[in-house]
Amino acid sequence: MIAMTAGIRPRDELARDAGLAVASGRGGIAVDDALRTTDPAIYAIGECASHKGVVYGLVAPGFRMAETLAAIFAGRPSRFRGYTPAVRLRFAGIEVWSLGDHAPPGTRVRWRGNGSHRQITLWGRRVIAAVAVGPWEEIGFAQNSIRHGYPLSPEQVHQFYRTGTFSRRTTRSPVSQWPESAIVCNCLEITQGALSSARAEGCSSVEALAARTGASTICGSCRPLLAELIDDTSSAAASKGRAGLVLAAAVAVALVLAIAGGAPLPPATSVQKIVA
Ligand SMILES: Cc1cc2nc3c(=O)[nH]c(=O)nc-3n(C[C@H](O)[C@H](O)[C@H](O)COP(=O)(O)OP(=O)(O)OC[C@H]3O[C@@H](n4cnc5c(N)ncnc54)[C@H](O)[C@@H]3O)c2cc1C
Numbered sequence: 001m002i003a004m005t006a007g008i009r010p011r012d013e014l015a016r017d018a019g020l021a022v023a024s025g026r027g028g029i030a031v032d033d034a035l036r037t038t039d040p041a042i043y044a045i046g047e048c049a050s051h052k053g054v055v056y057g058l059v060a061p062g063f064r065m066a067e068t069l070a071a072i073f074a075g076r077p078s079r080f081r082g083y084t085p086a087v088r089l090r091f092a093g094i095e096v097w098s099l100g101d102h103a104p105p106g107t108r109v110r111w112r113g114n115g116s117h118r119q120i121t122l123w124g125r126r127v128i129a130a131v132a133v134g135p136w137e138e139i140g141f142a143q144n145s146i147r148h149g150y151p152l153s154p155e156q157v158h159q160f161y162r163t164g165t166f167s168r169r170t171t172r173s174p175v176s177q178w179p180e181s182a183i184v185c186n187c188l189e190i191t192q193g194a195l196s197s198a199r200a201e202g203c204s205s206v207e208a209l210a211a212r213t214g215a216s217t218i219c220g221s222c223r224p225l226l227a228e229l230i231d232d233t234s235s236a237a238a239s240k241g242r243a244g245l246v247l248a249a250a251v252a253v254a255l256v257l258a259i260a261g262g263a264p265l266p267p268a269t270s271v272q273k274i275v276a
């Protein structure tokens, strides 16, 4: 296999010609936390912008910048504070992940086995970065740990070193049981909670979830997780409905038995009159 990494270079020539400051090196239109360029009347977002010297080559930070700028234009206080990189790609059927900032030294813990390579970087007990090639059921856990700064216990670190997993579970829990804050669509940072809400509001197919939330519309690798959520919640709803039907049937049978086994009901007086 030949891996070619070309990187990205912002198209900032228009800004250069207009006299706006651009970042040194790779370039990109220099913006502050309000996404304002060196001309206070001009803003820049997305891959052409360089925030604190960083040009993001991903969709999600562009959306965060767009949200920030929309809020500022609407008169609400908002700032872009940077973005913790999370890249998920699929090459020739192999999943490749890179999460967090790999620049700080930290302590690297690696595991290899079953056709997978996993590495976490620890700063104290916190995971600050992770990289993985091949399937990793707990990648969502790793991503949440990086994003929220959850510390790992010494047992979890040891477990990861020995087995490549943080817990003794060998299979991941279904998407429907993930915490609401867990990210399902990495590209757009769409959480389990947002997808579950859309599902509860009537989105009953992957396409409907995608149309409502945007999940699966960039790289598409989260599509199986969306399908799983639809299946899980459909079968849960079906079994909930089944439980109601079983209860109603049981009540009906009990009523029939009570009527059959009890004293005969006296006919209504109107009926007696007709019979007489
Ligand atoms: C092959 C490939 C795969 C990728 N896969 C992923 C992925 O899986 N997940 C992910 O998150 N990201 C991925 N990316 C990155 C993602 O596409 C970019 O981060 C995103 O498109 C940036 O959005 P943007 O709107 O800032 O810029 P762009 O999408 O590049 O849009 C900029 C637009 O401005 C136009 N333009 C430039 N100069 C001028 C000018 N002077 N006048 C008028 N128009 C101009 C350009 O033609 C272009 O249409 C991938 C990128 C590539 C190339």
Ligand code: FES
Pocket: 088, 184, 185, 186, 187, 188, 215, 216, 217, 218, 219, 220, 221, 222, 223
């Ligand atoms: S993870 Fe890329 S579209 Fe959802």
